[in-house]
Amino acid sequence: MADASVLDVRDLHVSYRTPAGPVRAVNGVSFVVRPGERLGLVGESGSGKTTTALSLMRLLQEPAVVEGGEVLLDGTDLLRLSEGDMRMARFAQISLIPQGAMNSLNPMMKVGEQLRDTIRAHRNGGTAKGSTDGRIREVLESVELQAAVMNSYPHELSGGMKQRVCIAMAILLNPKVIIADEPTSALDVVVQRQVMETLRRVQEALGASVILVGHDMGLMAQVVDRVGVMYGGKLVELGPVRDIFKDPLHPYTQLLIKSLPNLETKEDFRGIPGLTPSLLAPPPGCMFHPRCPHAMPRCSVDVPVLAEVKSERWVACHLYDLEANAA
Amino acid sequence: MSTATLSRGTTPFNLASTVQSGARRMLAFFAENRLFTAGVLLLLALYLFGLIGLQMVNPKGADMGAVPLNQAPSAAHPLGTDGLGRDMFAVMVIGIPNTFKIGFLAGAVGVIIGALIGLVAGYYRGAADAVFSSIADVMLVIPALAILITLSAYVKVVTVELMAVIVGLLAWPLPARVIRSQTLSLRERLFVQVAKLSGETDFEIITRQILPNLTAYLAASFVGAVSGGILAAVGLEVLGLGPQNVPTIGRTLFYAFKYTALLRGMWWWWAPPVVTLAIIFTGLFWMSMSLDKIANPRLKGTASG
Amino acid sequence: MSSLLEAQHVSKMFGSGLLSKGQTLAVDGVSLIVREDNPSITAIAGESGSGKTTLARLLLGVTQPTSGSILYRGEKLTAMDGRARKNFRREVQAIFQDPYEAYNPVYKVDQVLTTPVRKFRLAHSKDDELRRVEESLRMAGLRPEDTLGRYPHQLSGGQRQRIMVARALLLRPRVLLADEPVSMVDASLRATILESLVKLRRELGISLIYITHDLTTAYQVSQNIYVLYRGSVAEVGSVDRVIKEPKHPYTQLLVESIPLPDPDVRWTTNGSRPGSTAAQAKGVEKENHGCKFATRCPYVMAECWETPPPLFRIDEDRAAACYLYKDNPAVSGKEMAESIARPPVAV
Numbered sequence: 001m002a003d004a005s006v007l008d009v010r011d012l013h014v015s016y017r018t019p020a021g022p023v024r025a026v027n028g029v030s031f032v033v034r035p036g037e038r039l040g041l042v043g044e045s046g047s048g049k050t051t052t053a054l055s056l057m058r059l060l061q062e063p064a065v066v067e068g069g070e071v072l073l074d075g076t077d078l079l080r081l082s083e084g085d086m087r088m089a090r091f092a093q094i095s096l097i098p099q100g101a102m103n104s105l106n107p108m109m110k111v112g113e114q115l116r117d118t119i120r121a122h123r124n125g126g127t128a129k130g131s132t133d134g135r136i137r138e139v140l141e142s143v144e145l146q147a148a149v150m151n152s153y154p155h156e157l158s159g160g161m162k163q164r165v166c167i168a169m170a171i172l173l174n175p176k177v178i179i180a181d182e183p184t185s186a187l188d189v190v191v192q193r194q195v196m197e198t199l200r201r202v203q204e205a206l207g208a209s210v211i212l213v214g215h216d217m218g219l220m221a222q223v224v225d226r227v228g229v230m231y232g233g234k235l236v237e238l239g240p241v242r243d244i245f246k247d248p249l250h251p252y253t254q255l256l257i258k259s260l261p262n263l264e265t266k267e268d269f270r271g272i273p274g275l276t277p278s279l280l281a282p283p284p285g286c287m288f289h290p291r292c293p294h295a296m297p298r299c300s301v302d303v304p305v306l307a308e309v310k311s312e313r314w315v316a317c318h319l320y321d322l323e324a325n326a327a
Numbered sequence: 328m329s330t331a332t333l334s335r336g337t338t339p340f341n342l343a344s345t346v347q348s349g350a351r352r353m354l355a356f357f358a359e360n361r362l363f364t365a366g367v368l369l370l371l372a373l374y375l376f377g378l379i380g381l382q383m384v385n386p387k388g389a390d391m392g393a394v395p396l397n398q399a400p401s402a403a404h405p406l407g408t409d410g411l412g413r414d415m416f417a418v419m420v421i422g423i424p425n426t427f428k429i430g431f432l433a434g435a436v437g438v439i440i441g442a443l444i445g446l447v448a449g450y451y452r453g454a455a456d457a458v459f460s461s462i463a464d465v466m467l468v469i470p471a472l473a474i475l476i477t478l479s480a481y482v483k484v485v486t487v488e489l490m491a492v493i494v495g496l497l498a499w500p501l502p503a504r505v506i507r508s509q510t511l512s513l514r515e516r517l518f519v520q521v522a523k524l525s526g527e528t529d530f531e532i533i534t535r536q537i538l539p540n541l542t543a544y545l546a547a548s549f550v551g552a553v554s555g556g557i558l559a560a561v562g563l564e565v566l567g568l569g570p571q572n573v574p575t576i577g578r579t580l581f582y583a584f585k586y587t588a589l590l591r592g593m594w595w596w597w598a599p600p601v602v603t604l605a606i607i608f609t610g611l612f613w614m615s616m617s618l619d620k621i622a623n624p625r626l627k628g629t630a631s632g
Numbered sequence: 633m634s635s636l637l638e639a640q641h642v643s644k645m646f647g648s649g650l651l652s653k654g655q656t657l658a659v660d661g662v663s664l665i666v667r668e669d670n671p672s673i674t675a676i677a678g679e680s681g682s683g684k685t686t687l688a689r690l691l692l693g694v695t696q697p698t699s700g701s702i703l704y705r706g707e708k709l710t711a712m713d714g715r716a717r718k719n720f721r722r723e724v725q726a727i728f729q730d731p732y733e734a735y736n737p738v739y740k741v742d743q744v745l746t747t748p749v750r751k752f753r754l755a756h757s758k759d760d761e762l763r764r765v766e767e768s769l770r771m772a773g774l775r776p777e778d779t780l781g782r783y784p785h786q787l788s789g790g791q792r793q794r795i796m797v798a799r800a801l802l803l804r805p806r807v808l809l810a811d812e813p814v815s816m817v818d819a820s821l822r823a824t825i826l827e828s829l830v831k832l833r834r835e836l837g838i839s840l841i842y843i844t845h846d847l848t849t850a851y852q853v854s855q856n857i858y859v860l861y862r863g864s865v866a867e868v869g870s871v872d873r874v875i876k877e878p879k880h881p882y883t884q885l886l887v888e889s890i891p892l893p894d895p896d897v898r899w900t901t902n903g904s905r906p907g908s909t910a911a912q913a914k915g916v917e918k919e920n921h922g923c924k925f926a927t928r929c930p931y932v933m934a935e936c937w938e939t940p941p942p943l944f945r946i947d948e949d950r951a952a953a954c955y956l957y958k959d960n961p962a963v964s965g966k967e968m969a970e971s972i973a974r975p976p977v978a979v
Contacts, residue, residue, distance in 0.1 A: 044818040044819055044820060045789070045818055188679035188680060188845060189679065189845065189846075189847075189886060189889045189890060189891075190679065190885055190886065190889045192889070192891070193888075193889040193891070193899055197899070215818070215819060216891065217819065217893045218848075218890070218891035218892055218893040219891045220893075221891065221892065221893045221894055221895045221898075222891045222892070222895075222898050222899055223891075241895045242895045242896070245893065245894065245895055246895075255820070256819060256820060257893070259819060259820055259822070259823045260819070260893045261822070261823070261826075261846075261848040261849050261851075261852050262848065262852075262892070262893065262894075263848060263851055263875065263876070263890075263892070265852070266851065266852055267830055267852060267853070268852075269823035269824065269826050269827035269830070269852070270823055271820055271821055271822065271823035271824030271825075271827070272820035272821075273824075275788065275790070275791075276788070276818065276820075
């Protein structure tokens with residue numbers, strides 16, 4: 001799995017320093033993103049998925065602190081870059097489509113101006129306005145927005161259009177990796193589909209990789225190639241999307257899939273009992289063991305490690321620890 | 328078997344535990360908001376200076392002609408005496424608590440009236456709101472000092488309390504505006520909806536749902552009204568209006584100007600009032616700055632997403 | 633006819649101004665009925681701008697319709713006296729979408745449970761009140777000792793929402809409006825909360841009006857569904873028919889866009905592209921006096937621009953407001969509402 005990867009995240013640790021103690025939001029997360037692939041990072045609130053995504057871009061602020069690990073983008077560790085170099089890398093190498101486009105576009109600036117700013121911030125010295133605008137028009141067309149949008153203010157655009165502007169901004173400089181953090185959570189189902197299909201089209205044209213962060217399993221099933229399931233700050237399962245849905249290995253993934261509403265069975269509800277774990281005072285051993293139907297004595301003692309139990313199938317669960325179970 | 332007891336929103340009153348938990352929370356509040364605490368301590372120190380000083384000196388020394396004129400500070404008269412034969416120390420020691428009294432009384436009157444009007448106008452909107460808002464807007468534009476000066480022409484004998492109430496009556500528009508706009512937004516909140524569905528009447532919603540969420544704004548308005556009240560009162564006194572039978576800080580300045588204390592180099596006449604006023608307004612300013620931060624937590628600094 | 637809660641051709645207009653410029657017609661002539669003798673779960677589905685939230689507020693009596701009426705037990709809300717009003721308030725309750733905002737941050741969560749007990753006199757003593765509160769919390773899957781006495785910020789969103797369910801259990805209303813009750817709740821908890829809502833009908837005979845944009849949960853939970861588009865009813869009927877075989881082009885678009893959690897059943901790639909419908913491609917911004925969906929409809933015809941289509945009855949228990957079905961009998965909103973609210977004939 002180590003060959004041909006564009007992004008290699010190794011043992012990432014992020015904590016929030018709170019008066020009550022450190023909250024381990026991301027607790028040893030490792031995964032690889034291949035060129036051109038769409039990877040989904042799915043989890044509920046408190047799972048650490050958004051913190052992970054933001055830390056890849058080094059966009060976290062106090063009281064969040066990256067405490068360890070490496071984020072290798074084509075071999076360069078983003079976490080060790082200087083602030084200036086990281087600023088250059090953002091949007092040019094790795095970009096972000098944030099949650100809630102309404103909040104990330106400057107309401108006082110026209111759309112075209114904001115896009116030009118993005119380009120300008122990454123080029124030293126003057127650039128002819130003409131060539132910049134040419135690129136902007138090209139990108140707007142690829143997200144199916146008319147060039148006239150350049151002269152509009154964000155509030156004049158619909159939710160879907162604003163999100164497409166954010167996609168445009170994210171691909172302006174041909175990055176290698178695009179992180180999409182719940183890009184459609186505020187959008188209606190029809191617009192969501194349009195936006196996701198637009199994203200897919202531009203991503204494939206660019207040859208970039210996408211990390212789609214979210215909690216909507218249905219969306220993951222429709223859009224991504226591989227899925228990483230996060231729980232309590234850890235990656236508990238990682239594999240091809242079809243396998244995750246048809247043959248989930250981790251008990252949490254299994255329960256999650258079972259609890260998804262579907263159009264086949266009526267009034268058949270299967271939630272996951274219990275509460276999400278406290279990150280301030282986490283349970284010993286496996287984070288999921290208090291809610292796990294297959295918990296063994298070992299689970300409350302040893303922390304399971306993410307291991308490749310079958311080809312391309314990674315799980316962090318003692319049930320699959322072949323050596324120990326054979327003993 | 329549950330040992331839980333229900334908190335009904337307003338807990339059944341247990342004096343001891345209420346005072347205990349209230350005290351604990353107050354201490355925590357002061358520890359966290361240091362600028363506010365600094366302001367409070369400053370004002371408290373000044374007030375105590377007045378109170379304690381009153382024990383140490385003969386209040387009759389503040390009467391005119393009580394002591395030799397124009398003496399520079401000495402052992403007998405630590406702040407000297409003025410051109411009217413008053414012991415400056417005695418004057419200050421009586422005048423300072425008076426100024427606080429005026430401020431708090433005017434502030435209280437202004438905020439209570441303002442809050443009542445603001446709550447009613449903001450919650451019910453419609454005609455009541457239109458009427459009160461128009462009146463408030465007009466009053467905000469007309470300088471209160473001009474009104475007060477005009478009023479003073481008709482009211483000959485003024486006590487400290489009367490002046491405070493009159494000043495307070497003119498101070499309600501700004502608190503009313505602030506409380507009104509907060510009420511307008513709070514009434515749309517979901518928990519107000521839920522309370523309505525739970526059968527609460529309009530009165531209960533205003534007092535139990537909306538009012539408790541306004542404490543920061545009430546406090547900030549109060550500090551503002553106190554500042555404004557003291558300023559207006561001192562302004563009147565410096566002009567020679569206001570209470571004549573009681574030594575006040577503003578009146579002392581009035582005399583100091585009238586008898587050209589500045590030119591005569593009698594700094595002990597004008598400096599103590601000026602310094603006192605500077606301290607009062609600094610303390611109030613610190614308090615209102617930090618209340619701003621409490622009311623609008625975003626001013627505290629970046630909040631984590 | 634034992635109608636419990638009824639909307640009779642209600643409309644709600646927002647905004648002021650004499651010209652139609654500043655005004656929005658949030659709800660446009662919607663009729664809906666919930667019957668007393670047939671406790672059911674009715675879904676009102678639509679996207680943002682569909683008017684579903686406004687319709688909910690009208691049904692709750694929180695806001696008044698611009699035309700048409702809301703009736704409770706046959707009496708108009710606007711004509712009720714104090715006593716009837718109090719009754720209505722007690723018997724028609726709601727659960728809202730946002731488990732954060734529903735609580736006053738100044739009070740402990742207990743208040744949300746004790747206030748209605750007190751105002752509606754549901755208990756005859758303090759002990760009785762405590763007992764009822766604890767019982768309702770347990771029925772909602774919570775432990776009283778973990779919940780009572782806490783402030784809202786000390787509990788999770790899921791717990792807070794479950795307390796709202798407990799509140800509904802405590803009140804035993806006749807009609808419960810659930811406005812997107814699980815959209816802000818974690819996936820693992822959604823099923824549990826939906827199950828407790830369904831139980832309300834099954835075990836306590838409470839009728840629910842389930843407002844959502846999520847057709848999948850609407851399918852799972854309800855018997856009937858009203859699909860709203862820009863304030864009007866696009867399609868109405870039994871939830872099985874409407875979702876499995878949608879007839880109105882808008883419903884079809886919605887159903888196609890559902891992200892099914894099955895990687896083998898992906899969105900068809902000829903899905904609606906932004907601005908790809910025939911009318912939009914021509915850049916036509918006609919003065920539209922007809923069907924609101926005309927500008928986005930792949931099947932748009934000339935008459936669609938003329939007058940808004942009435943509901944055409946397609947099945948015994950389904951109708952769609954679309955000229956594609958103009959050969960079917962036209963039916964009024966009220967007739968259709970009555971029809972689907974009727975108790976099923978015993979088989």
